Amino acid sequence: MLTPNLHYLELQESYLFFNIAKKTAAYLEAHPGERLYRLGIGDVSQPLCPAVIAALHAAVEDQAAQATFHGYMPECGAVFLREAIAAHYAQRGVTLDPEEVFVSSGASDELGDLLDLFGHGKTVLIPEPAYPAYVDANVMAGNAIVHLNTGKQTGFLPLPPWEKQADVIYLCSPNNPTGAVLSRAQLQQWVHYANETGAVILFDAAYEAFIEDPALPHSIFEIEGARTCAIEICSLSKTAGFTGTRCGYTVIPRELKRGGAQLNAMWVRNRTTKTNGISYILQRGAAAVFTPVGQRQIHATLQIYKDNAKTLMRALDAVGLWYTGGKNAPYLWVECPAGLDSWAFFDRLLNEVRVVGTPGAGFGSCGEGYLRFTTFGDPAETAEAARRIVRLLK
Numbered sequence: 001m002l003t004p005n006l007h008y009l010e011l012q013e014s015y016l017f018f019n020i021a022k023k024t025a026a027y028l029e030a031h032p033g034e035r036l037y038r039l040g041i042g043d044v045s046q047p048l049c050p051a052v053i054a055a056l057h058a059a060v061e062d063q064a065a066q067a068t069f070h071g072y073m074p075e076c077g078a079v080f081l082r083e084a085i086a087a088h089y090a091q092r093g094v095t096l097d098p099e100e101v102f103v104s105s106g107a108s109d110e111l112g113d114l115l116d117l118f119g120h121g122k123t124v125l126i127p128e129p130a131y132p133a134y135v136d137a138n139v140m141a142g143n144a145i146v147h148l149n150t151g152k153q154t155g156f157l158p159l160p161p162w163e164k165q166a167d168v169i170y171l172c173s174p175n176n177p178t179g180a181v182l183s184r185a186q187l188q189q190w191v192h193y194a195n196e197t198g199a200v201i202l203f204d205a206a207y208e209a210f211i212e213d214p215a216l217p218h219s220i221f222e223i224e225g226a227r228t229c230a231i232e233i234c235s236l237s238k239t240a241g242f243t244g245t246r247c248g249y250t251v252i253p254r255e256l257k258r259g260g261a262q263l264n265a266m267w268v269r270n271r272t273t274k275t276n277g278i279s280y281i282l283q284r285g286a287a288a289v290f291t292p293v294g295q296r297q298i299h300a301t302l303q304i305y306k307d308n309a310k311t312l313m314r315a316l317d318a319v320g321l322w323y324t325g326g327k328n329a330p331y332l333w334v335e336c337p338a339g340l341d342s343w344a345f346f347d348r349l350l351n352e353v354r355v356v357g358t359p360g361a362g363f364g365s366c367g368e369g370y371l372r373f374t375t376f377g378d379p380a381e382t383a384e385a386a387r388r389i390v391r392l393l394k
Contacts, residue, residue, distance in 0.1 A: 011140070036356050046304055081249075081286055111134065117267065120143065125170070156333060184216070210329050312386055313332065316389070322334075
């Protein structure tokens with residue numbers, strides 16, 4: 001008799017977004033016609049930029065003519081997009097061979113799929129609070145998880161636990177949910193730790209485009225020694241509004257080897273076995289992001305979200321709540337008012353001023369006592385939510 005992957009039975013039920021949806025639905029049922037101001041959702045609100053839209057339309061037209069029609073695309077990504085991404089890195093002083101860039105359907109898929117490179121039964125280090133999929137993907141894979149808690153005293157920035165060993169390390173900077181950003185010196189410590197212990201860092205850089213401080217690294221490959229210990233996962237979802245369009249990329253240097261095997265070559269074999277690549281149309285749209293006009297346009301959109309962050313930070317400063325994020329990140333990680341846990345603060349905001357956040361307890365045990373706000377909403381709605389928070393708490 002077939003025995004399925006019983007590690008799925010070890011998954012903890014995720015009540016976070018289910019409970020949020022349940023509570024908001026109950027409120028709206030009891031208060032028909034009222035509007036909620038949502039600062040909890042991680043989806044974007046602004047449309048794709050004109051350069052991307054034009055590229056998508058042109059690519060559709062290509063598919064309508066025999067001379068320009070494209071069928072299957074290269075499984076690891078079209079040359080034109082891999083070259084565009086490598087050139088983008090070069091502008092930051094990071095040299096990549098285009099064949100070290102792998103085009104994907106987005107960061108979420110890659111963060112789990114990359115575990116194929118390491119097999120099962122590995123030890124994985126996850127700093128928390130963390131994106132819940134990190135934990136769930138490794139439970140499914142049968143890996144042992146070492147939870148590394150962070151807290152207010154360190155600004156929710158994790159440092160290497162030299163007393164602990166791991167095969168794989170997840171790092172996210174700027175962080176979801178805390179908005180904290182690792183400095184060059186801190187990231188250098190992680191690279192040194194990984195190289196010394198033989199671990200591989202899976203570096204989630206999905207929010208790097210929000211970094212404004214020139215002293216902060218956008219890529220782990222800006223750090224000396226990273227090419228022998230790190231894989232970088234990036235996404236156009238928040239950078240360029242591709243949440244519904246789906247395209248991202250992963251960087252695996254050729255120097256990254258473990259057990260005598262080159263992980264870049266292994267991932268080529270994985271992708272050519274398990275995927276048929278990303279569609280021509282989407283890759284043309286993605287390539288437009290990396291053109292000069294595309295960069296100007298997406299940064300104009302990103303400024304809308306950064307202005308939302310400033311609006312929320314002013315409100316939190318006015319009521320005296322401690323927070324991280326907002327600067328260099330699209331998330332604000334807010335300490336709940338005295339005496340309230342995450343869900344109690346969520347309930348108070350919902351029921352008294354119709355503002356919806358995300359309880360921090362859903363991102364790991366050390367997230368209790370905090371709430372996450374996102375800056376991806378409509379500017380007018382964000383401003384109204386900020387006014388309501390001030391009115392409630394000041």
